[in-house]
Amino acid sequence: MRQSFIAQNPSVLWFIAALALFTLGVTILSEAFGIGVLSTSFVKTLGKTLCLCLVAIAIDVVWGYCGILSLGHFAFFGLGGYAIGMWLMYARTEAIVVESLASAPLPPTEQEVIDAIGTQIFGVVGASEFPLLWAFSDSLILQLLMVVLVPGLLALVFGWLAFRSRVTGVYLSILTQAMTLALSLYLFQNDSGLRGNNGLSGLQNIPGFEDVPQATISIVFFWASAAALAIAYLVFAWATSGKMGSVIRGIRDDEARVRFLGYDVERYKLFVFTLTAVVAGIGGALYYPQAGIINPAEIAPIASIYLAVWVAIGGRGRLYGAVIGAAAVSLLSSWFTGGGAPNLDLGFFTIQWTDWWLVLLGVSFVAVTLFFPKGIGGVFDLIPSRRPTPRIGDYGPEKGALRREEGAP
Amino acid sequence: MSALLEVSGVSVTFGGFRAINNLSISIGEPELRAIIGPNGAGKTTFMDIITGKTRPDEGRVLWGEKSLSLLGLSESRIAREGSGRKFQKPTVFEAQTVRENLAMALKNPRGPFDVLLHRKTGEGARRIAEVADEVGLFEHLARPAEVLSHGQKQWLEIGMLLAQDPRLLLVDEPAAGMTPAEREHTTDILKAMAETRAVVVVEHDMEFVRRLDCKVTVLHEGSVLAEGSLDHVTANQDVIDVYLGR
Ligand SMILES: Nc1ncnc2c1ncn2[C@@H]1O[C@H](COP(=O)(O)OP(=O)(O)OP(=O)(O)O)[C@@H](O)[C@H]1O
Ligand SMILES: [Mg+2]
Numbered sequence: 001m002r003q004s005f006i007a008q009n010p011s012v013l014w015f016i017a018a019l020a021l022f023t024l025g026v027t028i029l030s031e032a033f034g035i036g037v038l039s040t041s042f043v044k045t046l047g048k049t050l051c052l053c054l055v056a057i058a059i060d061v062v063w064g065y066c067g068i069l070s071l072g073h074f075a076f077f078g079l080g081g082y083a084i085g086m087w088l089m090y091a092r093t094e095a096i097v098v099e100s101l102a103s104a105p106l107p108p109t110e111q112e113v114i115d116a117i118g119t120q121i122f123g124v125v126g127a128s129e130f131p132l133l134w135a136f137s138d139s140l141i142l143q144l145l146m147v148v149l150v151p152g153l154l155a156l157v158f159g160w161l162a163f164r165s166r167v168t169g170v171y172l173s174i175l176t177q178a179m180t181l182a183l184s185l186y187l188f189q190n191d192s193g194l195r196g197n198n199g200l201s202g203l204q205n206i207p208g209f210e211d212v213p214q215a216t217i218s219i220v221f222f223w224a225s226a227a228a229l230a231i232a233y234l235v236f237a238w239a240t241s242g243k244m245g246s247v248i249r250g251i252r253d254d255e256a257r258v259r260f261l262g263y264d265v266e267r268y269k270l271f272v273f274t275l276t277a278v279v280a281g282i283g284g285a286l287y288y289p290q291a292g293i294i295n296p297a298e299i300a301p302i303a304s305i306y307l308a309v310w311v312a313i314g315g316r317g318r319l320y321g322a323v324i325g326a327a328a329v330s331l332l333s334s335w336f337t338g339g340g341a342p343n344l345d346l347g348f349f350t351i352q353w354t355d356w357w358l359v360l361l362g363v364s365f366v367a368v369t370l371f372f373p374k375g376i377g378g379v380f381d382l383i384p385s386r387r388p389t390p391r392i393g394d395y396g397p398e399k400g401a402l403r404r405e406e407g408a409p
Numbered sequence: 410m411s412a413l414l415e416v417s418g419v420s421v422t423f424g425g426f427r428a429i430n431n432l433s434i435s436i437g438e439p440e441l442r443a444i445i446g447p448n449g450a451g452k453t454t455f456m457d458i459i460t461g462k463t464r465p466d467e468g469r470v471l472w473g474e475k476s477l478s479l480l481g482l483s484e485s486r487i488a489r490e491g492s493g494r495k496f497q498k499p500t501v502f503e504a505q506t507v508r509e510n511l512a513m514a515l516k517n518p519r520g521p522f523d524v525l526l527h528r529k530t531g532e533g534a535r536r537i538a539e540v541a542d543e544v545g546l547f548e549h550l551a552r553p554a555e556v557l558s559h560g561q562k563q564w565l566e567i568g569m570l571l572a573q574d575p576r577l578l579l580v581d582e583p584a585a586g587m588t589p590a591e592r593e594h595t596t597d598i599l600k601a602m603a604e605t606r607a608v609v610v611v612e613h614d615m616e617f618v619r620r621l622d623c624k625v626t627v628l629h630e631g632s633v634l635a636e637g638s639l640d641h642v643t644a645n646q647d648v649i650d651v652y653l654g655r
Pocket of ligand 1: 423426436447448449450451453454455497518
């Protein structure tokens with residue numbers, strides 16, 4: 001009676017198909033490869049939204065499935081962005097510096113080039129020396145490794161300390177907020193080595209592809225984001241189904257009981273926490289080149305809280321719910337705050353959505369929590385399942401109906 | 410019969426209140442042991458100590474041939490050593506199916522990566538079906554545990570113990586909420602399991618204990634009041650005064 005993974009989780013197939021269709025549609029409507037209805041900046045917005053969906057499914061796994069309400073995953077997202085941003089900034093500045101020094105009477109020494117890059121990058125914070133943090137910034141491969149390693153190791157150490165001391169529930173959430181706050185405060189400092197509140201900028205310029213128009217770059221990043229979301233969705237769907245899913249959901253519902261069955265709950269939590277942090281980091285590494293800039297404000301504690309709100313609105317405990325929540329709320333949010341929504345004139349008072357959007361979001365969050373605990377994703381439960389209901393005993397209401405002893409219906 | 414579990418001189422205080430007081434009990438393998446005693450005697454706390462949920466202030470808890478000290482080991486580690494527990498209030502994973510509950514309990518490697526890469530086997534499915542049949546839940550395998558009746562949840566938890574296949578079973582009030590026929594079935598299962606392993610049963614119901622037909626330990630105020638056959642302990646004047654006489 002063994003069924004394939006897809007047969008047991010039909011929603012995975014539906015999701016991948018919908019994502020593929022969406023990607024195809026955007027490509028056809030894009031400037032680079034299609035009829036040019038969608039502006040480059042809108043393609044970037046969509047690509048960024050896919051990255052937010054990526055980190056949202058990570059939160060869903062850690063919170064909706066495993067019961068750890070992490071309010072710190074946006075820190076991992078930001079760290080991924082910083083890791084790739086360092087290479088982008090270094091390599092691009094290097095190209096500019098080399099070009100400008102090429103016209104000098106004497107060919108520049110290697111040290112001169114590095115000094116010039118340092119002055120360029122750190123001039124804004126009144127420094128010119130490369131901090132130790134930037135040791136690998138000249139290597140794309142190593143910085144890509146950092147995208148995975150830095151969030152992964154931070155999550156591993158933080159999680160190990162927190163889970164080992166059996167910190168759970170609200171206390172754990174507060175602890176993750178504290179971590180996020182500490183990280184963003186650190187990054188805000190000018191001598192943090194990451195340009196303080198200026199952050200890293202110019203990330204939309206991909207070194208080596210200066211001649212490629214942004215329209216093309218935007219669609220390539222959009223594809224990459226869609227692919228990453230699809231892969232992460234598959235990995236998470238696989239990890240949360242079957243026996244692993246059983247244990248993880250068991251931990252969410254009654255972790256003491258899982259312990260008495262012999263499972264080392266702390267190791268499972270650490271595994272889930274770290275895996276999702278790594279995925280968040282990858283999401284950030286894809287997001288910030290599309291955003292063009294990253295600064296410490298991105299890592300502010302509130303960002304991680306929004307993430308949890310998206311997942312709650314979309315419906316936690318189901319991956320597509322997280323995707324729906326993240327996509328809907330983040331797109332709506334940029335529509336409202338970007339001045340896209342027309343002001344609402346109530347006669348005595350005019351609601352300006354740029355100011356009132358957060359109130360609307362807050363009210364929606366409370367309403368969903370109170371009245372639709374399953375979130376938007378719960379709508380899909382209304383679709384009648386095509387699977388035959390498991391019948392026990394006799395098959396029909398009538399005395400003369402088929403009896404169990406006579407065979408399966 | 411050699412001792413599997415040696416509890417000696419164990420004491421526990423909860424905020425000044427001595428719940429367990431210099432308690433010593435030895436359980437053999439195989440053995441069936443009933444523990445009785447008035448409410449608050451410390452029966453559940455005794456199980457908490459063995460399974461690592463509660464750390465005693467003093468005393469020793471030794472396990473197995475190598476006399477491994479269980480104190481200081483985590484709950485999950487103690488469970489992996491081979492102890493299984495059924496709680497006073499049935500605790501099953503309500504949101505999961507009977508099959509998933511049993512599969513989680515099934516004796517298999519417990520590490521995250523073992524579980525992640527675990528593949529369902531015919532052997533596992535057969536074992537689950539066998540256990541489900543034994544506890545009368547075969548027809549309910551695909552149903553979520555939350556729809557089961559109280560008695561069926563008790564059965565599911567017993568089934569999870571069977572699936573876990575432990576060396577030591579700690580069973581807290583298994584018969585609560587069961588019909589007389591179900592109680593009889595429970596005694597049969599417990600007795601069958603005790604043929605090859607150590608089974609400790611806490612129960613208030615004297616009829617149930619009588620049917621178990623085994624050595625009985627009477628706890629009172631955290632220490633052993635009397636020990637022996639049921640007839641022996643029920644004839645003990647102390648036991649009559651504190652427990653039976655009321
Ligand atoms: N975590 C705790 N904190 C404080 N007191 C506790 C704790 N656990 C148990 N106690 C107290 O210790 C005593 C023994 O409790 P225990 O649950 O072991 O009794 P019991 O013999 O299982 O009783 P019952 O027959 O009612 O199940 C009780 O007085 C109880 O109130
Ligand atoms: Mg008790």
